Amino acid sequence: MIVVAFLAQVLRIVVPYLLAASGGVLSERAGIVALTLEGFMLTGAFTATLGSYYAGSPWVGLLAGIAGGVALALLLALATVRYKADQVVAGIALNLLAIGGTRFFLRYAFDSSSNSPRVPGFGGDGGGAVGAAATLAASAQNPLVWIGILTVPVVAWLLYRTPFGLRVRAAGEKPEAARSLGVPVARVRVLAVAGAGALAGLAGTYLALDQHQFTDGMTAGRGFIALAAVIFGRWDPKRVAFACVLFAAAETFQIQLQGAQLIPSQFVEMIPYVLTIVALAGVVGRSAAPAALGKAE
Amino acid sequence: MRKLLLLVGALLAVHVALLFVRPSGALEPPSSEGLDVGIVFDVGGRGDKSFNDGAYLGAMRAADSLGARVRFIEPGEGSDREAGLRLLAAEGMDLVVGVGFIFTDDLTLLAKEYPNVRFAGVDLAVANDAAGNPITPPANLAALKFREEEGSFLVGALAALLSRETRVGERAYRPTTRVGFVGGMDIPLIHKFEAGYRAGVRHVCPECTVVAQYAGVTPEAFRNPGRGKELALSQYQSGVNVIFHASGSTGLGVFEAARATGKLAVGVDADQYAEAPGHILTSMVKGVDAAVYDAIARAKAGTFRGGIQQFGLKEQGVGYVYDANNRALIPDALRARVEALRDSIVAGAIRVPAERES
Numbered sequence: 001m002i003v004v005a006f007l008a009q010v011l012r013i014v015v016p017y018l019l020a021a022s023g024g025v026l027s028e029r030a031g032i033v034a035l036t037l038e039g040f041m042l043t044g045a046f047t048a049t050l051g052s053y054y055a056g057s058p059w060v061g062l063l064a065g066i067a068g069g070v071a072l073a074l075l076l077a078l079a080t081v082r083y084k085a086d087q088v089v090a091g092i093a094l095n096l097l098a099i100g101g102t103r104f105f106l107r108y109a110f111d112s113s114s115n116s117p118r119v120p121g122f123g124g125d126g127g128g129a130v131g132a133a134a135t136l137a138a139s140a141q142n143p144l145v146w147i148g149i150l151t152v153p154v155v156a157w158l159l160y161r162t163p164f165g166l167r168v169r170a171a172g173e174k175p176e177a178a179r180s181l182g183v184p185v186a187r188v189r190v191l192a193v194a195g196a197g198a199l200a201g202l203a204g205t206y207l208a209l210d211q212h213q214f215t216d217g218m219t220a221g222r223g224f225i226a227l228a229a230v231i232f233g234r235w236d237p238k239r240v241a242f243a244c245v246l247f248a249a250a251e252t253f254q255i256q257l258q259g260a261q262l263i264p265s266q267f268v269e270m271i272p273y274v275l276t277i278v279a280l281a282g283v284v285g286r287s288a289a290p291a292a293l294g295k296a297e
Numbered sequence: 298m299r300k301l302l303l304l305v306g307a308l309l310a311v312h313v314a315l316l317f318v319r320p321s322g323a324l325e326p327p328s329s330e331g332l333d334v335g336i337v338f339d340v341g342g343r344g345d346k347s348f349n350d351g352a353y354l355g356a357m358r359a360a361d362s363l364g365a366r367v368r369f370i371e372p373g374e375g376s377d378r379e380a381g382l383r384l385l386a387a388e389g390m391d392l393v394v395g396v397g398f399i400f401t402d403d404l405t406l407l408a409k410e411y412p413n414v415r416f417a418g419v420d421l422a423v424a425n426d427a428a429g430n431p432i433t434p435p436a437n438l439a440a441l442k443f444r445e446e447e448g449s450f451l452v453g454a455l456a457a458l459l460s461r462e463t464r465v466g467e468r469a470y471r472p473t474t475r476v477g478f479v480g481g482m483d484i485p486l487i488h489k490f491e492a493g494y495r496a497g498v499r500h501v502c503p504e505c506t507v508v509a510q511y512a513g514v515t516p517e518a519f520r521n522p523g524r525g526k527e528l529a530l531s532q533y534q535s536g537v538n539v540i541f542h543a544s545g546s547t548g549l550g551v552f553e554a555a556r557a558t559g560k561l562a563v564g565v566d567a568d569q570y571a572e573a574p575g576h577i578l579t580s581m582v583k584g585v586d587a588a589v590y591d592a593i594a595r596a597k598a599g600t601f602r603g604g605i606q607q608f609g610l611k612e613q614g615v616g617y618v619y620d621a622n623n624r625a626l627i628p629d630a631l632r633a634r635v636e637a638l639r640d641s642i643v644a645g646a647i648r649v650p651a652e653r654e655s
Contacts, residue, residue, distance in 0.1 A: 005534055009527060016523075113344040114546055130533055130558045138557070211522045211553050215546040216341070220513075220521035255531050258508050265483065266514050 005132035006252055011139055012210075014248035015148035016041070016203035020226035021233070021240050022155045023069075023199030028235055029159060030192030031172035031292040035091030036076050037200045038223025039098030044069040044201025046102040049214035050109065052119040058209050061119065062144070062202070069201020070194050072098060077190040084296040103216055114216060121209035144206040151199060156237035168192050172290035175297040185297050200226075228276040235290060247272045332365040332392070332597045335385030336589075337378060339397030342371035347545075347566045351585030352396040352419060358586065359593035379403040386411045392596040394589060398422045398486065408438035408603075415601050417441055417592040419585055422486075423605055436603040441588040443608050446493030447642055448581040448615030449541070450649045452563050453497025454638055455579065455617070456539040457505050458631045459561070466575065466626045468559055470538050474505045477537040479528050479551050481519040481544030483511040485652075490543035490565070490581075492653045500638070500647070508532050512547045525550030526557075533558045539578060541565070552576060561626075570622045579623055584614045611643045 020041055024034035044065040051064025072094060079090040103113065110116045122142040129135075139145050159165040167188045170178035175185045200223065207222070208214050225247055233240030254268040336356055338349045359365045368390075370381040378400060385393045386407050391414075395404050398420040408416045414437065421440035423431045434440050453476070459465060461472045476498050480487040495507050510528050512518040525547035529540050533554060540555070541563040542548035548565060552573035555562040562573070564580030588608050595601040608614020619632065641647045 005531070009531065013523075013527060107344060111344055112346065113341040113349075114346050115549055130560070132534060135530065135534075135557070207523050211526065211550060213522075213549065215520065215522050215549055217517070217520040218522055218546070220517040220524065221515075222523075252527075255510070255527050258510065258531065258535060265511060269514055 002132075002256075004136060006256060008132050008136040008139060009252045009255065010245065010248045011136070011145065013251055014244050015145050016206050016222055017226050017229060017244035017248060018148045018241055019144075019151055019203035019206065020200040020223055021229040021244050022151045022237060023196035023203075024227055024230040025159070025233075025235055025237050025240055026155060026168065026192050026199070027196035028230060028293055029172045029290055030168045030189045031175060031290055031295065032076070032080060032189055032193050032196075033087040033091055033294045034196060034227055034230060035088060036072065036094045036098075036223075037196070037203075037226050038219055038221065039091075039095040040069040040072055040197045040200030041204035041207070041219045041223045042098045042102055042217070043072045044197075044204030045208035045218055046105065046204075046214050047071075047201070048205035049116050049119050049208045050105075052121070052209060053116065056120060058120050058122050061121075061209055062205055065201045065205030065208070066198045067201070069197035069199070069204065071197070073193045073197020073200075074190070076197075077193045080296070081186050081189050081193070087294050099217065102214070106214065106216060116214040118212045119209070121212045142206075142210075144202065144209070147202060148206065152237055152241040155199075159237060164188070164191075169290075171297075172292055175292050175295075179297070189297075225272045228272040231276050231289075232272070232279045234279065234288070243275075246275075332363065332593070333388075333390045334359065334365050334367045334392045334394065334593055334596070335370070335382075335388075335390040336367060336394045336396065337370045337372060337381040337385070337400070339399055340372070343369075346569075348396055348419065348583075348585055351567065351583070352394065352589045355586035355589030356394075356593065359590050363594060363597050365593050365597065379407075382407055382416075386414045386416075390414060392417065392593060392601070394419065394592065395421075396585070396589075404438055405434060408435040412437055415439075415596055415603075417589075419588060420486075431605065433604055438603045439592060439601065440605045441592060441608065442605060443583050443588070443614050444610070444649070444651070445489045445543075445581070445583065445615060446496070446649045446651045447610045448583070448617060449490045449493030449543075450497035450500070450642065450647075451610075451617050451635055451639055452541055452579060452581045453494035453507075454501045455497075455627070455631065455635050456494075456541055456563060457498040457502040458634060459578065459627070460505070460538045461502070462628070462631075465538075465561065465578075470560075471536070473536045473538055474502065475532075475535065475537045476505055476507055477529070477532040477540035478507055478509040479525060479532075479540055479542040479544055479548065480509065480511040481513075481547050482516060483514050483518070487511070487543050488653045489651050490541075492650045494541055495653070496649055497638075501634070508535065508537055512544055519545030519547055521547045522550030522553065526554045529554035529562070530558065533560050539563065541581070543581075564618075568618045568620075570618065574622070577623065578626055580618045582616055582618060584608060584616070587612075588614060609642075610639055 020037045027034040047068025048061040048065030052061030079085040080087045171185045171188045229243035233243040250271045356367045372378045394417045396419045401422045404418045417439040419441045456476045512524045529551040539561045542551045543565045555576040561578045568580045570577045
């Protein structure tokens with residue numbers, strides 16, 4: 001029973017990481033730094049809440065969540081691809097925009113600076129069942145959980161098995177060479193960033209609909225953990241997914257310890273970042289970022 | 298180049314325009330008659346359903362019944378907090394109030410700079426000197442502090458007593474000796490809640506265990522409902538029936554878990570019943586409105602004094618909600634028991650620890 005509870009919790013925690021990190025892989029492999037995952041998620045969480053609230057349907061919320069993430073992603077693409085702004089600066093600026101913008105519109109739409117009213121989400125309320133199996137069953141009714149899991153093979157297939165994926169990788173490794181072969185690098189990068197926005201927007205949608213509301217700043221750094229997973233997973237969709245599961249398992253482990261201070265919680269919170277530094281230092285094999293990552297074409 | 302010039306021009310225009318931005322509220326300068334009060338909110342501002350709204354209520358009540366002229370400033374994220382306080386102080390307000398412990402340094406600094414202006418800080422953090430004694434704030438600065446541990450003690454007792462019931466309201470429960478606590482950021486301010494809660498639980502149920510967990514070690518831990526929900530789910534699954542949260546909007550996730558599992562939670566700071574009706578046993582409320590009103594009333598009566606002012610059960614600065622909403626959840630016998638505990642604390646017969654035992 002404890003094992004089921006553990007696995008069910010890992011699953012619930014890992015879904016937003018999988019979605020956002022898969023988006024991050026897409027963006028970074030195309031050469032655009034995925035610093036804005038956090039902002040995409042937060043924006044997606046907010047627009048999903050709006051959609052679900054006004055339409056009364058979580059499916060509309062889901063579409064709105066994708067749209068919110070894509071909208072912010074297109075802004076990033078406009079700044080970095082069209083106007084060749086510094087990717088890190090633009091990324092940070094858009095994160096701030098997402099924090100301030102969602103807060104502003106939260107007040108505007110719902111007259112609160114704290115949280116939105118309750119909105120419809122996927123699946124039941126658990127029907128008052130406490131057991132681990134019941135919560136697992138509730139997760140299984142949530143389409144976003146399945147989308148999150150399926151995203152990993154789909155992004156892997158897209159990157160390695162399709163002409164578009166080849167172009168994405170070319171745009172991220174050697175944009176000059178790609179362009180000389182007729183690849184529309186700018187357009188490929190815009191599409192890849194939009195894809196990242198859509199997936200991270202879905203991650204935010206999952207968070208908001210799982211809580212049945214939007215709360216100010218509710219992503220709480222998950223976008224950065226997803227970015228850490230991208231780097232720790234060496235920009236490969238499957239390894240990145242593994243990193244996500246690892247981080248989620250560490251979190252779950254800490255939660256399930258129930259306050260027993262076997263490991264200080266500070267330490268557990270450090271894990272994703274420490275592992276990322278370890279990975280960047282080349283301890284676990286060569287860690288090579290896409291060659292043109294962060295560079296304008 | 299022309300684009301750049303245009304951009305710089307636009308930024309300059311915005312900058313100049315911002316110089317003319319005035320805080321909302323009365324625009325006339327303070328006059329010698331009456332009482333002028335300036336209030337600077339913490340991030341979030343009005344509508345946070347907590348601190349800022351409480352301060353707003355208290356100030357509006359003072360405006361109605363004491364005739365105080367009140368001005369509010371809502372700073373955005375960043376460093377314009379100090380600017381807001383300074384603006385009000387420089388205008389010669391009779392009383393300037395900062396809402397939230399975040400204003401501690403700014404208020405202490407300004408109180409020294411403007412010795413003729415009275416300042417008050419809600420939840421002002423008073424530092425200790427090397428010997429561990431609190432450093433008294435300047436004579437014109439009042440630290441409005443709350444004995445959160447006393448209110449937490451009462452909800453702890455209530456949670457422990459209720460965990461042994463087989464039926465709460467319309468739902469059946471398996472009686473348990475485990476009670477839950479979810480804190481936000483792992484810091485001494487929140488440890489006060491935990492310490493009082495633990496003491497309350499132990500007082501009525503020595504054999505009970507408190508499962509206490511924190512959402513994190515950064516300020517994000519107060520805004521992480523996802524983590525709050527997972528912490529609460531694992532506690533509920535381990536047999537806990539009631540969880541008290543002191544974790545800002547992270548606690549909204551605790552309520553969500555209470556809904557999903559059909560269990561109970563205790564709100565904090567303000568009455569949070571409306572966030573999950575039927576699942577909020579009670580809320581440990583802090584009377585920010587009463588404290589702010591009190592400070593304004595003292596300023597008017599001329600009895601304002603600086604230093605640390607504690608608002609506990611006795612001053613009705615903390616308490617727990619018992620009203621038409623949750624009456625059905627709390628049996629009369631338990632209510633009587635908790636009320637007796639309240640009387641003992643007010644009378645000084647029970648001393649509630651403000652720090653965790655280490």
